[in-house]
Amino acid sequence: MKKFISIISSMAITATLSAAFCTNAADANSFKEPTFYFKGVETDGVEELLSGLIYVNQKKSSTIPAAIYIKDEDKVAGQVFVKWASKNKSLELKNITGPVAKYGATPYKEFTSDDSMNLATYTEINGMGANYSSISSAKPMAYTAEKSDAYPMACFDAVLTKDAACGSYSIDVINDNTYFTSVVCRPTGDGKFKEVFPAENSEALPLNVSDRKLGDLNDDSRIDSNDASNVLKAYAKNSSNQDSGLTAAQTACADVNGDGKIDSVDASKILAYYAYASTTKDDDIISLNNFIKGKK
Numbered sequence: 001m002k003k004f005i006s007i008i009s010s011m012a013i014t015a016t017l018s019a020a021f022c023t024n025a026a027d028a029n030s031f032k033e034p035t036f037y038f039k040g041v042e043t044d045g046v047e048e049l050l051s052g053l054i055y056v057n058q059k060k061s062s063t064i065p066a067a068i069y070i071k072d073e074d075k076v077a078g079q080v081f082v083k084w085a086s087k088n089k090s091l092e093l094k095n096i097t098g099p100v101a102k103y104g105a106t107p108y109k110e111f112t113s114d115d116s117m118n119l120a121t122y123t124e125i126n127g128m129g130a131n132y133s134s135i136s137s138a139k140p141m142a143y144t145a146e147k148s149d150a151y152p153m154a155c156f157d158a159v160l161t162k163d164a165a166c167g168s169y170s171i172d173v174i175n176d177n178t179y180f181t182s183v184v185c186r187p188t189g190d191g192k193f194k195e196v197f198p199a200e201n202s203e204a205l206p207l208n209v210s211d212r213k214l215g216d217l218n219d220d221s222r223i224d225s226n227d228a229s230n231v232l233k234a235y236a237k238n239s240s241n242q243d244s245g246l247t248a249a250q251t252a253c254a255d256v257n258g259d260g261k262i263d264s265v266d267a268s269k270i271l272a273y274y275a276y277a278s279t280t281k282d283d284d285i286i287s288l289n290n291f292i293k294g295k296k
Ligand SMILES: [Ca+2]
Pocket: 215, 216, 217, 218, 219, 220, 221, 222, 223, 224, 226, 227
């Protein structure tokens, strides 16, 4: 009889454990998948527009400092393998470093120096990779600050070659063959883990490259109603399925808020800026981009 009771109670324990496991498994499936994104760093000739798009005036600069970040709201990452590339060979990825020297720390406490994660450059695909892999990863890596993206995972330069054409470029998180991006997650803490491949949900870094100032479509060094009217003409043509009539350099500089569209919003921003600049002392005039971003 004693033995019977003992079997019953062990069955009850088993039932309780499997119920607990099911709850955890459901949580594991409902977590927010980690994603990656980039930020460009502003320098002379390199501007981050309102949308996050990077505008490059290639007369002033051909080097765009950039960094890649992980967004991991559920704190599930035990190991991170991220790879990114520029498909256009006229935008070369170079000079990868960890974030410590530039930003003071890494996203994860387990990594304290720029040598403590694996960083790689893959010239054959014009790509790069960072690997945060803790040897004992029975639990998620701990953040250095409050959020996973308080510090970048890696820093690098995107460099335009001398013959780079004006136009749109992009740096993408990739998941091709051996160049895979994955995050090994440990959401339950019970030794079970899950691997996800967040390349498709991650945000690319779009860049527009031109040989002139943002918004200066006719390249006369002034941003005024002529530029606004050129934007409106292009918008009207695009709306009726005609060629915009703009060159690649003009197209790149016409999308002044960087949302991927050339439309009346861009024209009205240019006109508002023209009005502002006409009534402001020369020394006090801020850039069109800062004006659009509301910095005064
Ligand atoms: Ca102009």
